[in-house]
Amino acid sequence: MLVNAYAAPSVGEPLVPTTIERRAVGTNDVLIAIQYAGVCHSDIHTVNGDWGPQPFPVVPGHEIVGTVVEAGTGVTRHRVGDRVGVGCMVGSCGSCANCLAGEEQHCRTGMVPTYAGTDRDGSTTQGGYSTHVVVDADYVLSVPQSLDPAAAAPLLCAGITTYAPLRRWGAGPGKRVAVVGLGGLGHMAVKIAHALGAEVTVLSQSLKKQEDGLRLGADHYYATSDPETFSLLAGRFDLIVNTVSADLDIDAYLGLLTLDGTLANVGAAPGPFTVSGFLLGSGRRNLTGSMIGGIALTQEMLDFCAEHRIGSEIEVISADQVNEAYARVLASDVRYRFVIDTATLA
Ligand code: NAP
Ligand code: ZN
Numbered sequence: 001m002l003v004n005a006y007a008a009p010s011v012g013e014p015l016v017p018t019t020i021e022r023r024a025v026g027t028n029d030v031l032i033a034i035q036y037a038g039v040c041h042s043d044i045h046t047v048n049g050d051w052g053p054q055p056f057p058v059v060p061g062h063e064i065v066g067t068v069v070e071a072g073t074g075v076t077r078h079r080v081g082d083r084v085g086v087g088c089m090v091g092s093c094g095s096c097a098n099c100l101a102g103e104e105q106h107c108r109t110g111m112v113p114t115y116a117g118t119d120r121d122g123s124t125t126q127g128g129y130s131t132h133v134v135v136d137a138d139y140v141l142s143v144p145q146s147l148d149p150a151a152a153a154p155l156l157c158a159g160i161t162t163y164a165p166l167r168r169w170g171a172g173p174g175k176r177v178a179v180v181g182l183g184g185l186g187h188m189a190v191k192i193a194h195a196l197g198a199e200v201t202v203l204s205q206s207l208k209k210q211e212d213g214l215r216l217g218a219d220h221y222y223a224t225s226d227p228e229t230f231s232l233l234a235g236r237f238d239l240i241v242n243t244v245s246a247d248l249d250i251d252a253y254l255g256l257l258t259l260d261g262t263l264a265n266v267g268a269a270p271g272p273f274t275v276s277g278f279l280l281g282s283g284r285r286n287l288t289g290s291m292i293g294g295i296a297l298t299q300e301m302l303d304f305c306a307e308h309r310i311g312s313e314i315e316v317i318s319a320d321q322v323n324e325a326y327a328r329v330l331a332s333d334v335r336y337r338f339v340i341d342t343a344t345l346a
Contacts, residue, residue: 005130037128038063061128151311
């Protein structure tokens with residue numbers, strides 16, 4: 001099946017309209033008519049070569065919401081007409097210890113990324129900036145009807161990527177949680193941490209988005225460009241979730257943790273961190289990271305968001321505005337996720 005898409009032809013190049021081939025629907029596959037695809041900073045890192053060479057042309061997009069239009073004979077999880085979602089992963093071995101534990105994103109043989117990955121048939125996966133996609137039904141989520149489909153798309157990456165560390169490291173009543181960076185991931189972290197009952201602080205480069213941050217559920221908001229922020233908040237937080245897409249002085253943030261506090265990194269800046277061993281030891285601080293989440297946890301997150309009426313703050317764009325959207329994300333000028341209306345690809 002030949003479908004319309006937007007692809008980066010080579011590293012750093014603007015995305016252009018193209019057509020791509022989708023595989024025939026297999027026994028355990030579903031064919032999804034895509035309605036919306038979120039624009040994640042990871043799409044931009046990939047296209048710009050921040051993470052090394054990629055199998056160009058690349059059709060990015062791993063925040064996909066659409067409708068099932070065909071289901072293989074072996075599919076029981078989803079039916080034609082269902083509203084579904086696809087995140088960052090479209091396959092894994094399914095039999096290693098991590099897959100069996102519901103941590104498919106940490107599959108021992110490597111999960112299959114939604115784009116720029118190698119599919120089980122050896123072809124290169126192509127993502128959601130397209131009209132249709134064929135996906136193994138085991139990696140397809142149910143998107144509750146009460147969620148707005150466009151605002152739900154970013155949950156498939158930004159939502160699960162922040163929900164997972166917030167749950168794992170105990171964000172909840174009585175916990176002080178800081179979110180570093182108020183972008184796509186950051187604004188979801190604020191909403192989710194607030195819904196979990198934590199006391200939420202945003203640490204942003206400036207106070208430009210303070211009003212938004214407080215409206216989204218933050219209790220406090222500080223500018224990291226002000227050096228006083230770091231002395232004022234020293235030893236304050238139980239959990240810090242770093243969502244920043246650029247290199248950061250991690251030591252400065254470790255200093256904000258309370259005894260036994262945890263800094264969970266989800267940002268995927270290209271450069272390495274330097275970390276002071278003295279700082280880690282002196283407050284028995286924990287430095288860790290998190291990468292998306294397993295399929296069961298992603299479904300739990302979607303159901304949690306439906307229950308708490310949480311969607312992403314979005315700006316819906318047409319496919320031909322995607323290059324402009326990339327430039328705005330890179331300038332930290334996103335409030336707070338661009339979502340492509342894939343009807344504009346027809
Ligand atoms: P985004 O919308 O661009 O948000 C990143 C935010 O970081 C910006 O809004 C900005 O917030 C802050 N920031 C940007 N440049 C900065 C700098 N030089 N210094 C300090 N702060 C800066 O990006 P996103 O889509 O949320 O993604 C964030 C990162 O997470 C990316 O690296 C992405 O690849 C990664 N990611 C990881 C996973 C995972 O599984 N671990 C999943 C998805 C994405 P302020 O304006 O508030 O300062
Ligand atoms: Zn993403």
